[in-house]
Amino acid sequence: MIWQLDLLILILVVLCGIGAIMIRDLLGTAILFGAYSFMMCLLWAIMGAVDVAFTEASVGAGVSTVFFVATVYHTTRRTKD
Amino acid sequence: MKNLGLLIVVLVGAVLIYATTDFPPFGDPESPASLHVSPRYLENSLEETAVPNVVTSVLVDYRGLDTMFETTVVFAAGVACFLLLRVPRRRTPAPRQYRHRLTGLTFRIKDGGEISLPLQEFEPMESIWTPHDFIIEKVCCYLIPFIQLFGLFVIAHGHHSPGGGFQGGVILGASIILLSLSHDLRTALKRMGEKTSALFSTFGVLIYAGTGALCLLLGYNFLDYQALDPLLPGGPVMARYHGILLVEVGVGMAVMGTMIWIFRNLASRGRHEEGL
C-alpha cells in the first residue's frame, strides 16, 4: 500500500462526494456519484478487499449510475440546491 | 432544517470521533478482529471446502445464510419495483409512429392498425425519440458477447479469483442493459422478455433456497452442502466445493434477472414500450 496514492484517492473520494451533492444539475449528480463509487472501488482494491472492490465497480459505479440516469431521464434535471 | 441538519451531523461526527481514539491502530495485525474469528477461515478454508478464495467460501458456505437473504433482498427489490411502477398492458395499443427508412416519411398508425409494406423498411419512432448512433450500435453489438462471456467466467471462476455470483450476475445484467442503452428498450425486450427476466430472478433464488432445502431433506442441516456428497462426485469436501458453485450460479441468475427487471421498470416507467 503506497500511502501517497491512498491519501490522494481518499481526498478525491471526499471531493467527489461533496461535488455530487453540491452540483446544481441532477445528471451531473448522477455522473459524479459514479465517479465517487469508482474512487471508492479503487480505495478498496488498494486495501486488499478485491471482492468488495469488484462488486462496487460493477454495482456502485455501473448499475447504480444507470439507475440514477434512468430516473433523471424520467423526471427532471432541475434542482434548487 | 439546514441548521438542525448541521447540528445533528456535527453531533454524530463528534460521537464517532470520540470513539475512534480507542480503536486499535489502522492495519494492526494484532487487533481483536484479526485474531478471534477470521484466522479459522483463512487456515481451514482449503481443507474444509477446497476453495482458495476465502471470501467466496465464507460468503457462500460458512455464512451462507446471510447470502441467501441478501439474494432475497435483491429479489424483493425487483418485485417491489414491479409492484410500484408496472402499468398493466392496455387493451388497445396507443397510436404509434413509424419512420420509413428510405424516404424519411413519418406515418402515424392508429390503434390496432397495420402497415401493408414490409416492416423491415420502417423503424418505430418514440415520442422522446433520439437518433441512433451507428458507431455506438455496432461497437456495442460486438462488445456485448464478450461482456457476457466475461460475466460467465466471473461466476464460474469465483472459487479461485475475485468474483462470484453477484459480480458475474451484475455484469451479465449490465450487458443486456447496455443493449437497451445503445439500441432501444424494445430491441432488448425482444432478446429477453419481461417474463423471462422475472422468472430468472425467481428461479435464481429458488436454486439457492432449494439447495438448502435439499440438504435438509438429505438429513443434514439447512445449507450444509456436505449433504450433497451422494449426488456429486469427489467426496464430502468436493461436495462443498460443488455446492458452492451451484449456489453461485443461482445467485448469478437471480442478480442478472433482477437488475434487468429493475432497470426496465425504472427506464420505461413501467410501460415497457419506450424508454432509455
Next chain:
Amino acid sequence: MSQYYPALLIAIPLLAALFISASGWLRPALCFPLALTALGGSLLVSLGLLSNVIRGIPDVYLFGGWPPPWGIYYRVDHLSALVLAVVSIVGFVNLIAARPAVEKEFPEKAAPFYTLYVLFVTGLLGMVITGDAFNLYVLLEIAAITGYALIALGKGRAPLSSLHYIFMGTIGACFYLLGVGYLYIITGSLNMEDIARLLPPLYESKVVTVAFVILMVGIWLKMGFFPLHAWLPNAYTHAPSPVSSLVAPLMTKVMVYVMIRMVLTVFTVDYAFLVLKLNDAVVWLAVIAIVAGSLLALAEKDVKRMLTFIVVAEVGYMVGGFWLGNRAGFIGAVLHLVNDALMTLCLFLAVGNIVYAKGNSQWDSLPGLFRTMPWTMGALVVGALSIIGVPPTCGFFSKWYLLLGAIQGGHYGFLAALLFSSLVSVVLFFRIFEISYFEPFGASHGPDHGEDGPAGREAPLGMLVPLWMTALGLVLLGLYTGEIVDRVIRHAVPGMML
C-alpha cells in the same frame, strides 16, 4: 422432526414467496392459497417451538453445520418463542383479512403483493430468532424493503411518506450496522453470545459505549421512539389498509424485541443498568413519548391517523417498562408487546373495514356506523377497551404490571404518564363512539345517500371473521395472562432483575 423447526420456520415462507412470485406469471389463481399455506405452516412451526420451549427442550440450530462463532446459528428461548408466535399469528390473521381489500384495490398486482407480504413476515420471523448480529441486519433490510414498497402502494401522499420512511429507515439500519461494526472491531466476533462473553473486560472502552448508543439510536429510529417518530404517522396512515394492519402491529413490536434482545444478550443487563446507568434518562424519554403521543393523537380528526399516534405512545410504554429495570416492569413490557400487537391489529383491521366500506376513515364518514356496520364497530369497541385498559381485556393486565413496575421502581413520572395516557385514550375513543352512535347518518352527506346505499353496508365476511378472531383473542389473552406470565415470560426475566 422438532429439531428442524428453526430452519423450517424460515424456509417455508421463503420458498413459498418464490413460488408465489413464479405462479403470478404462470398461474395467478394460486397466489393467495400459497401465501395462506405458507403463513399457516410457519404459524404451526412457531407454535411447535413455543411448546418445545415450555417443555424445556432447547432449540439451537446451526446453519451449514458450522459451530457458533464461525457459522450462523438460530436460537430459541422463552422470549423469542413468544414473539415468534405473536408475529406469525398476526401475519396469518391479517392475510385472511387482506384478500377482499387486495381484490378491490389492486387486483392485477396480487402476486407481487403477496410475495412481498410473505417476505416481510419472513424477515420479521428471522429477526426474532437469529443469534447473529449481522444476520439480524440483513433480515431487518428484508423486512424494511418489503415494508417500503407495500406502504408506497397507497393512495395520495403514500409514495412521499414511504420515501421519508426509506430515508429514516436507512439511517436507522446504517446506525445499527455501524454499532455492530464497533462491536466487531473491539471483540472480533459477530455472534451475540460470543460478543457477550468477550465484552466484560472491555466495559471501560469508549468504543463499547459509543456502540451501545449508536445501536440504540438506530433501533429507536426504526421503532419510532418519540423524538425519532416523525416518519411513522404519515407512513402508516397513507399505506393501504391491509398493509397498515400488517406493518403497524409488527414492525415497532419486533424492534422493541430487538432492543430487549440487544440489551439482554449482547451487552448484558449488568452493563446497561449498572455500568452505563442510562435507565433513568431513557424512562424519562419514554414518559415524554407517552405524553406527546397521546396529546398528538388528540389533535387528529382521522381515525387511522389517530391510531398511529397511539402506536407512538405505546412504544413509549414498552421502552419505559423495560428500562425501569425491575421484574414487574420487564414482565409488563413483554406482556404489553404481545398484547399491543393484537390490540393494534384489532383496531387497524376495524379501521380497514371502515375504509373498505366508506373509502376513508375521516370523522365525516363515521356517523351512523353503529347501525350500518354493527360487527365492525363492536370489534372496535373491544379493541378500544383493551387500549384503555378495562379489566376483562388483555390491555388491563399489561398496564397493571407496568404500573406495578413504576411503583416498585419509584418512578412516579412514568406512573403519571401511564394514567394520563389511559385517560386520553378514554377521551379519544369515546369521542369516536359518540359520533358514530349518536350523530344521525346522512347529516353530513347529501340527501341522495340512501340508508342502504353501497357505502352503508357491512364489510364482507372474509374481513369480519379475522377481525372477530382478534377481538376474542384480546379477551382470551386477558383471561390467560397468568398462564403466559407463569409459563413463558417469568423464565425470560434476567437474573439481575429478580
Next chain:
Amino acid sequence: MEEVLRLVVERYNYWIYITLMMIGLYALIAKNNLVKKIVGMNIFQTAVILFYVSIGVKKGATIPIIEHNYDMAHQAIRAADYVNPLPHVLMLTAIVVSVATLGVALAITIMVYHRYLTLEEDEILKQIRES
C-alpha cells in the same frame, strides 16, 4: 502535539469515513431535492462500508486468496499473511442491500414526481397543503 499528530496519521482511514458519513447525513437531512437525498443516503451507506473494510486491513498482508498449487497442495498457512476476509464478506452483503434500497427508492421517486411534477420537497409539501 506529536501524540495528536500520531493519532491523526495512524487512523486517517477512520477520519475519512467519518467525514463521508457526515457528508451523507447532511445531504440526507438538509437537502431539499429528493434525488440529492438519495445520493446522500448512498454516500452514507458507502461510508459504513469503508469503515468495515478498514477493519479488515493488516499491514504487510496480501489479498485473501490462499496461494496453492494445481493439486491443492500448499504451504502452512499463516493467518497474518492474509487480509481479514470476514469484513469483506459482510460488505458484499451491504453493497447489494444498498443497491436494492436504491432501486426501490428511485422507483418511489418516479412515482412522486409524476404525482407532483417536481422533485423539490418544499414545493411538494406546498402543493399538499394547498389541496
